[in-house]
Amino acid sequence: MHRRLFLGSGLSALAAPALAQSWSPSRSVRLIAPYAPGGGVDTSARLLAVPMTSTLGQSVVVENRGGAGGSIGAGEVARSTPDGHTVMIDALAHTVNPALMRGLPFDYATAFTPISQVLVWPQILIVPQSMPVRNLQEFVAYVRARPGQLSYGSSGNATAAHLASALLLNRAGLDMTHVPYRGGAPALQDLVAGNIGFVFGTVASSLQLAQEGRVRALAVSSANRLAALPDVGTVAEQGFPRYELNEWNGLYGPAGLAPGMVARWHGAVKDALADAAVRARLDTLGAIPVGSDPDAFAVYVRQQREAMAALVRETRMELG
Incomplete structure (x- = not known):
């Protein structure tokens, strides 16, 4: 330029x-x-x-x-x-x-x-309430114990949700299957139902689900914590320095x-x-x-x- x-x-x-x-x-x-x-x-x-x-x-x-x-x-x-x-x-x-x-x-x-x-x-990493994890470290350990057995969703190939997920899996060395959906809403529906292991969702789409206890928020993709979720740490502070997407x-x-x-x-x-x-x-x-x-x-x-x-x-x- x-x-x-x-x-x-x-x-x-x-x-x-x-x-x-x-x-x-x-x-x-x-x-x-x-x-x-x-x-x-x-x-x-x-x-x-x-x-x-x-x-x-x-x-x-x-x-x-x-x-x-x-x-x-x-x-x-x-x-x-x-x-x-x-x-x-x-x-x-x-x-x-x-x-x-x-x-x-x-x-x-x-x-x-x-x-x-x-x-x-910013995006929020959310998992089904049925998954027995409470933070990102527990999630990583849970997935590592089940290589290739779990899937994750996104709003489509090469979207921000897919990229954030791929970056995390790459950094953590995790083996999961990507399920691309035609938009974020159907991915969230399958997550709530327990059909997929996690989704990176926007605050607008995911916050209320987490506050209602329908999903569990484990981490946020931004450099700083979100005011709406002060107890949820960033991906970076939970073991993956310089992560932000x-x-x-x-x-x-x-x-x-x-x-x-x-x-x-x-x-x-x-x-x-x-x-x-x-x-x-x-x-x-x-x-x-x-x-x-x-x-x-x-x-x-x-x-x-x-x-x-x-x-x-x-x-x-x-x-x-």
């Missing part, structure tokens, strides 16, 4: 005349969510669209362009004109797909302008987006995340607001792409 694309908000005032010429008030703004409605990315997009509309002074319209692990919607953004009227909110898959997909008509590393990391979604969302424009327009969109992200109603809703969902600047986000995306490529190689992960 060229540093000139990410000069930051300090140039927004200097770029104002250019913005006025390139930004058409008669056109709505497209916020592409490259996944089906109802998931985490779609939830994030629709939550942010209203305050973004207020900041930008133009209607921000969320468009779902799902399919092929997010690459169909991403391709549409990659082909769009870099005038600020089309942006995308994407998930962790943005940095995983390059290691798994071949023959894409665009390059994830060069086709987009990173604007801001928007949210982090969360779902996250980031905002991108097409390659060539002008620095002033990048600054304008970053400002809209910051304003949306500062909105009291948005913050309250994020608290209930267990999402952590970020709002990083374009430079920092560009570095983060590059680091994540390298880390995910290494994980895919180490675990021999495939889309299936």
